Amino acid sequence: MSRFERQSFLGRDSEARLDAATVGIIGLGGGGSHMVQQFAHIGIGGQVDVDPDHITDNNTNRLIGGTLRDVRDATLKITIAERLIRGLQPHARIVAVPDKWQNATEHLKHCDLILGAVDGFIEREQIERFARRHLIPYIDIGMDVHDLGEHGHLVAGQVILSMPGFPCLRCCGFITDERLKLEAARYGAAGGRPQVVWPNGVLASTAVGLGVQLITSWFSNPPAFTYLEYDGNRGTVSASAHVAALKGRVCPHHPSEETGDPFFDIREHMRRFESTPGRLTFWRRLFRLPPKH
């Protein structure tokens, strides 16, 4: 009996599809740690998990899998993630990068899907641009707590599925020049916003659901683009008005002509990989000769 028996409705070959898939998760805090856990539960075979930080005391209100002992040991968030995954998927293909995502692009290029749980707009735009360049669907999540004065607080958030060729975060009005300028004026710091575990859970679960829709075929015609708004005070997740307004629109911000690396040169690539020191050709292996330098 498979541990995935109860999710067989995802499709006859869903177990194989999920196992073959590799997802990239950028930011392993409140949102990302939920996604790591859920993808491990559901049987995703490969994860590229990226976060440069270790857990701190004020992460423990929301970082799934993190313990007080981890705080004491200053455990990296990627180590906590890997421990969590291995407990469910001992043979998972895990690439854990304790660095900024910009230094993990070689690994992220392999991903079938990238999910971002980062704080800043500048970073979101850069991740989306990278994903579009490599024809990788990107799912962005984020939450915020707004002070309503005498009315208390509003917990809100969003989940956006950005598919190459379809509307992007800019098309949705989620990323604007004004927001980027404001953040740049703060030297890219998004600030230590209030965060709690349950909205992160709702948003991450919604994102995982969208991701699984893309990988398996448990219903026909899943959306290629969506913008879902979370109202934490009412406890609702609903499609933004932008979804209907942007129907059929081709994204003007990420032209298809921009795919790939503009500096790629196959001649350089061949030189690099055909003369890598230490690589042994068939004949050198056969005659046990040292590598040619």
Added chain:
Amino acid sequence: MNFRFKITSVLLATVRIDLHRPHPFAHERVGFISAGLSAVGSDVLILARSYRPVADKDYLRDASVGAMMGPEAIRKALQWAMQDGHALFHVHTHGGRGVPQFSGIDMRENAKFVPDFCKVAPQCVHGSIVLSDDAARGQVWLDRKRPHTFIAQFTEVGAPLRTWSAA
């Protein structure tokens, strides 16, 4: 060195619809897909950008093949590859289901003209794609001297994501 070809569902659907249009005299249609490239370790991603059909007037009458491009069609494609620095892939369809095979004629004709693209845009790989109604197979040339290799994997990027092995 393995090659993985990625194309959006929207672009792939556009190509298929175009290739299924009847031609005044040719039995099938052909076109070109442009692509950008990116290294992943020693492997290469081929990332489809856009599609241009061969114009009706640029076909030659040749009853021995499904479609024969004239020199003007090839000249335009060479110009496109050179000016914009694209990797260029000739494309046609065999219809049907499953991963298609190149015919003997496909292999012979592709080998005649595809390596010329390496002359005008030598920084890129170039090749040929044959489609079915739900899959594809592809040849790649790295330069003019070496024999072609095959694209190992295709991914159709859309909802849902579809990946198939084609080597």
